[in-house]
Amino acid sequence: MSTLARRLILAALGILAGAAVWPAAELVLYFQARFASYLPFLGVLGAVTGALLGAVFGSAEGISSRVKTRIPAGMLLGALVGCVGGAVGLLAGQAALWLVGEAALRSYRSFRTVVLPASRAVGWAVLGLFVGVGEGARAGSLKKAAVGMLGGVVGGLAGGLVLEYAGLLFPRLAFPRLIGFLILGLAIGVFYGLVERGLSHGVLRLLAGPLKGKEFLLNQRRLGIGASRRNEIALPAYEGLADRQALIRIRRGEVTLVNLEPRVAVLVNERQVQEARLKYGDVLAIGPAKLFFKYE
């Protein structure tokens, strides 16, 4: 899968997440009167929304890496992180409201049309942050978590603003909240994909074999390459590779390839190497797998 296809999948998952969230959010809204006050109401609304968004986005890595065993684990972790993030997020929005405090309360109209939606969009951004950070937590990668944070925050803020203003922007639409949630999900997906690409140190593209055309973003400090599905670059269909054959290490912007199992040759531009610093345009051969290192 190319990085473009991955971004499209993230965007599509975002829309699906929005569609899944809408009925759940409507359910919570329907029972608004059962809540004692707006605080627990917002907490539950955020938790439900975050859990569903997190679960759907949690499936992204498993889908795009074609490692199906990662999907349920990713969804579960995404749901948990999203649930906490959603509750924290909307309460953070409320906290943002308290921070602006006095100024916010001076005009009901501006409070309703500017301060409240803007502060709650901050809450959606926090929710997006948690949704984005889920994959970094799963992979144990700070860099990946940072990518997710930034993508989630920007997407959450942009989508959250649309969601908050949906009723004001589209008063004649039958289900403005549905449109709002679809855009929130889409924005998180799109911005996650854009940030992921923007902050990556390049792309490894498989040139031959069953996964040819698939691209791996170098967006964490260490990426394992090998036959095991636990590797970030999992190549189970390429015969002869050790479970963890090689390692990509990124330090201070330099990308280094290390061969961990010398019984299989690792070549860079047809020269056998044990360890080599990579530059864009290099052609790597790791056993039967051939990869092209490019910048995107």
Place this chain on the structure above:
Amino acid sequence: MGKKHLALLLLLAAAFSAGAINLSLAQIDASRLLVSQTVDLYLSVTGQDGRPLRGLPVEAFRVSESTDGRQFHEVRDLGAFTPAAGAAEGITFLLLMDNSGSMYDSVRGGATRDPALMRVNHAKEAVRSFLTRMSGPGDRVGLAAYNTFYRGLVRPGQDRERVAGALEGITRPQPEEAYTELYASLTLAVREFAGARGRKALIVLSDGENYPYAEHFGKPHPEFRARSYPHTEPIRACLEEGITVYAINFGPRQDRNLRSIALETGGQVFEAVDRGELSAVYRRIHEQVAAEYRLTYRAGMQPAERKYVRVRVGQAGSEAEATRFYFSTTVFGLPLAALSWLLAVPFVLAALGVWLATRLRLESRRGPARLEVLHTRVGSASTRALPLGSAKTVIGGSRKADLTIAGAPGVQGEHATVLFDPKTRSYTIVGGGDITVNNRPVKSRRLEAGDVIDVGGATIVFDDGEV
């Protein structure tokens, strides 16, 4: 209940039985609803003579809330209660003065050249008197004037001398400025309260009807253009911002909607004919607002576009009551009227979509051998992917080449050729110009799956079609 309260309630009961008490729900401040779940009510209780009735205990009031204005539920959770809240916390006043042409007529009607007889000077005198009598340390006052145009002169603040000075700046308008944009000006005056908290009162002095420029002059208004301001506009703006309008009719003609603007925003209408009466009216408004009770209650969670609040004061059979509403929508808006199984459809579709995504077959399939252009540093390629069907495939800058790299000066017309050997079913690349395979310069080389060929800056991958 203490003896003092009991005595007051007995006094109140006696007053009610004489039918002598009025209750006005002057202002509802719901701006803290989403933060603290509370709503502040400003209640004005006056006796037969219009004087504030002071010293009532919280037990004298009962508050009910409704989502439809018909079925009310009594609120048990009453919070803070502050008698004379305006005097304690200060009141924000905006004095909105009519400065239309008719204000330069005599107070008895008809034209005059004697400034002492002109309505406008009587009004200025009454305002000066009001400023002198304002005693609350937290009170703020501002000034605005209107005719064809609305002019905010002094934003509400504590500098009363500045307001007095601005009064002198109100001068006779030119003929085109002498129209009366009453509704527009009331609407625009609301913005002067930006930043003000607590009790907010807009005192408008008018000597005639709303007389819009566009309607009577036949041209678009220089500032409002085509926009028109019905009398409902200031009502909505004031309700949203929690501002009460007190209207003073100061002339022979009265606007037919000014009463409803005042009453619907929790205020009152007063009449005055000269500076003495006008001063008394200003004094009474101040006294009345300063004596209001502020009652805070915990609002319910019933979703509604607007919530009606009914307050009763007194005892059964001898009560006064007042009902008003406040806007209570959250940005999410109202919930759906009913839950339907159809709501499950997008959820099921989303789940199905995610499941389908997990089933995507993303592996490459077997196909014909081909060249795939990954990237061109200079120029552009005629195609992204070229199947290697024929025995000979030419790559070059020429239009006749099978794969044309156009706009790249380093690429010759026939820069490289890929030859197919049917016996070995293999492909060999032969360079007419400089080429590299896997970053190694070559003249000729048998290609293997995944080899990366560079032709004058174009990066091309050889795909043998196998998987």
